[in-house]
Amino acid sequence: MASASGEQTSAEYIQHHLTNLVCGKTPDGWTCDHYAVDQMGFWAFHVDSLGWSIFLGLVFVGLFRLGIPKLSTEAPSGIQNFVEMCIEFVNENVQSIFTSAKNNLIGPMALTVLVWVFLMNLMDLVPVDYLPTLAGKVAEATGMVENSKDAYFKVVPTTDPNITLGMALAVFVLIIFYSIKIKGLKGFLAELTLHPFGKWMMPVNLVLEGVNLIAKPISLGLRLFGNLYAGEMIFILIALMLTFSSISIGLLGVGLHLVWALFHILILALQAFIFMVLTIVYLAMAHETEDH
Amino acid sequence: MNINATLLGQTLAFVIFVAICWKYVWPPIIAIMEEREKRIADGLEAAKKADDSLEEAQLAFDQEMNKAKAEAAEILEKANSRASQIVNDATEKAEVEAEKILSSASKTIENDVNKAKEELRQKMSELIIDTSEKILGDEISPEKHQELLKKAASEL
Secondary structure, eight states: OSSSOOOOOOHHHHHHOOOOOEEETTTTTTEGGGGGGOOOOOOOHHHHHHHHHHHHHHHHHHHITOOOOOOSSSSTHHHHHHHOOOOHHHHHHHHHHHSOOOOHHHHHHHHHHHHHHHHHHHHGSSSSTTTHHHHHHHHHHHOOSSSSSGOOOOGGGGGSSSHHHHHHHHOOOOHHHHHHHHHHHHHHHHHHHHHHTTTGGGHHHHHHHHHHHHHHHHHHHHHHHHHHHHHHHHHHHHHTTTEEEEEEHHHHHHHHHHHHHHHHHHHHHHHHHHHHHHHHHHHHHOOSSSOO | OOOOOOOHHHHHHHHHHHIIIIIHHHHHHHHHHHHHHHHHHHHHHHHHHHHHHHHHHHHHHHHHHHHHHHHHHHHHHHHHHHHHHHHHHHHHHHHHHHHHHHHHHHHHHHHHHHHHHHHHHHHHHHHHHHHHHHHHHSSHHHHHHHHHHHHHHOOO
């Protein structure tokens, strides 16, 4: 879609959709100026991803806690039914994976992951131009930017690797925490160094097991990111068809958008589910005490 | 794809939301669900118990019913036999009475017949004596007369 001022090439259109609203620290201090992004180091925040992520987290808490004014044992209704269904589903998954060890943090964490990631993924179904265009108009009207083209706003948090890897990092920390808590530091180190090849091949074992350990959070985060990024990309490409001044291509774009959105519903739910199951599995592995 | 502090921000948000869920979202609902599960289990058990006691009651009822039926049959039988006994007794008594009445009646009749015969005989001998007196005249004395009368009566 051509922006309000001047022509925009397809590459610019795509690039615009894939750029975050960044606020960060430059040598001159904190700024949200898009043209200063290059000068920002590590200390920069994707305000849009983080904002949507936190907002959706609040939606989750609001729906699951405040959405039920009065919990009822005898006649649950409306939202409580839905919430109980979710919790039962998560609980079943946790119990089927956590067979011996008991940990009452895993259930709530799995529930949070499932619903939160699903909500974040769900933002992918909002047509790609709606919210960025709205944000651009608002930014222009309030004088935050001179041209709405300079206002960047990425809506789907899970298409931002920072978000997915951020959650994976938390899971990773928990894996290490529980490994050490359950097996002791010695047990954890032994697990890393003493197999598969026995104690005379410690360095080799460490490399193999280290890769194994590090691969868990990386694959966890990147899998979600990759799926959602690709899905978002296809939505953007389909939306690009609507910018051509051809009715037939435009209609084709509408049809494709519908088909892809329907198919994407499956991916959204599946990826949220996979993220949850892998989180449970990794933590269950951290709780396993028996030697192989 | 540039990694920056957003990652740490998301990690922090993750920790906070998990903590909120852990403390405030999960426990009340799990508690409610467990309570309901318990209630349902209790209800099922109570239903089973009620079923059992119903069966027991049914059994006791059947037993009592059979007993009552047997008793009733017994009573009926007793009553029947008593009734037939009464009828038999009555019949017997009636027969005896009838015989008695019959025999006394026949006795009376015999007596009457005998009496009538006696009277008839008396009258007849008197008649004969009277007649023969008239024919023979007063030759017969009253003593003779009495004697004759007796003779004739015994001969008749």
